[in-house]
Amino acid sequence: MTEGVEWAVHTLLTLAWVDDDEPVPATRLAASHELPPAYLNKQLQALVKAGLLESLPGARGGFRLARRAADITLMDVVTAIEGPAPAFRCTEIRRKGMGAGVPESCFSTTCAVNASMQRAELAWRQALAAQTLEDIRAEADRHAPAMAGIARRVYGRE
Amino acid sequence: MTEGVEWAVHTLLTLAWVDDDEPVPATRLAASHELPPAYLNKQLQALVKAGLLESLPGARGGFRLARRAADITLMDVVTAIEGPAPAFRCTEIRRKGMGAGVPESCFSTTCAVNASMQRAELAWRQALAAQTLEDIRAEADRHAPAMAGIARRVYGRE
DNA sequence: GTGCGAATACTCGGATACCGCGTGTCCGAGTAAGTGAGG
DNA sequence: CCTCACTTACTCGGACACGCGGTATCCGAGTATTCGCAC
Numbered sequence A, B: 001m002t003e004g005v006e007w008a009v010h011t012l013l014t015l016a017w018v019d020d021d022e023p024v025p026a027t028r029l030a031a032s033h034e035l036p037p038a039y040l041n042k043q044l045q046a047l048v049k050a051g052l053l054e055s056l057p058g059a060r061g062g063f064r065l066a067r068r069a070a071d072i073t074l075m076d077v078v079t080a081i082e083g084p085a086p087a088f089r090c091t092e093i094r095r096k097g098m099g100a101g102v103p104e105s106c107f108s109t110t111c112a113v114n115a116s117m118q119r120a121e122l123a124w125r126q127a128l129a130a131q132t133l134e135d136i137r138a139e140a141d142r143h144a145p146a147m148a149g150i151a152r153r154v155y156g157r158e
Numbered sequence C: 001g002t003g004c005g006a007a008t009a010c011t012c013g014g015a016t017a018c019c020g021c022g023t024g025t026c027c028g029a030g031t032a033a034g035t036g037a038g039g
Numbered sequence D: 001c002c003t004c005a006c007t008t009a010c011t012c013g014g015a016c017a018c019g020c021g022g023t024a025t026c027c028g029a030g031t032a033t034t035c036g037c038a039c
Helices: A004-016 A027-030 A037-049 A074-082 A112-129 A133-143 A148-154 B004-018 B025-033 B037-049 B074-082 B114-130 B132-142 B146-153
Strands: A055-056 A062-065 B053-056 B062-065
Touching: A004 A037, A004 A062, A004 A133, A004 A148, A004 B146, A027 A037, A027 A062, A027 A112, A037 A055, A037 A074, A037 B062, A074 A112, A074 A133, A112 B004, A112 B074, A112 B114, A112 B132, A133 A148, A133 B037, A133 B062, A133 B114, A148 B146, B004 B037, B004 B062, B004 B074, B004 B132, B004 B146, B025 B037, B025 B062, B025 B146, B037 B053, B037 B062, B037 B074, B062 B132, B074 B114, B074 B132, B132 B146
Parallel strands: none
Antiparallel strands: A055 A062, B053 B062
């Protein structure tokens, strides 16, 4: 799993804390976690393409959440950064080797190995989809209620 | 996820089908799925280190299952190939930026983002641990009962 | 014929290259704000 | 004072390098088999 996912979630959380109509530029978002601005910008563009962020070009431009935090799941973020391809991809090697004496009926159903791996991955995706950005914010606010105000004051547009 | 996992599971499945005390050399295991012999050998060594396979050196050497198929889970295989490190690793970027006015108490509990990602990953690992090689073999045999005999005849030692 | 030793063939195990993708950076297109002059 | 065109500064967006880990390969250490020879 790429580290861009961690950056994306924390950045989205910061935007949820700022909670302003005014967009926040990538430079300031990068500063909020001491990340490379240009590279973070690249990740943010992926979030824009996925419809999680809105980008406003030009001076006083920047990024803001495209939806409510409650409507953004971790699954959305991971898919936006990592892509929609499944982690385990079956290449159907079961068909190779074993000679030519294997009846075609053996391959009528999906590969048993692939099925098992997909089951596990489905559990992972469901767990990700069950957690929204709002949930994470709620848990963070519970133990660190000061963060929202700090983020809004330091990195909000003012 | 690396493709070595797919190779490993299918190879273990082949060994479960052969079901012989005589070891099967890596060359023949590679031929059973038309894989690069030398590279498969590398993956098999990882399985040996993890205690899933036994290796016998020398002529008439090879690999055989170190445990019953019912005692080998997909979690074991994935851990053996991919390593024990979690897919999502928290780098604690929440502590950086935000200036110096953040009380230390905000970081007393684990990062909320990390906690959510770990929850999802735990669901994935549990789903993997719930499936054994024997389960996969049973499902494969259900739809392709000929495979076990073919594997034993073509790739078994004899 | 039988036992023994050397030669042989075979297989695992680790050390060694190659390459694609994630990581990181830079510069141009485009927009809003600021500025100054003219009416 | 108000309007408007121009200049300026700022920000997104995509194009361009770098490095590391997965991919792939080869060769040496070690063992069982096999062959030949002496008895």
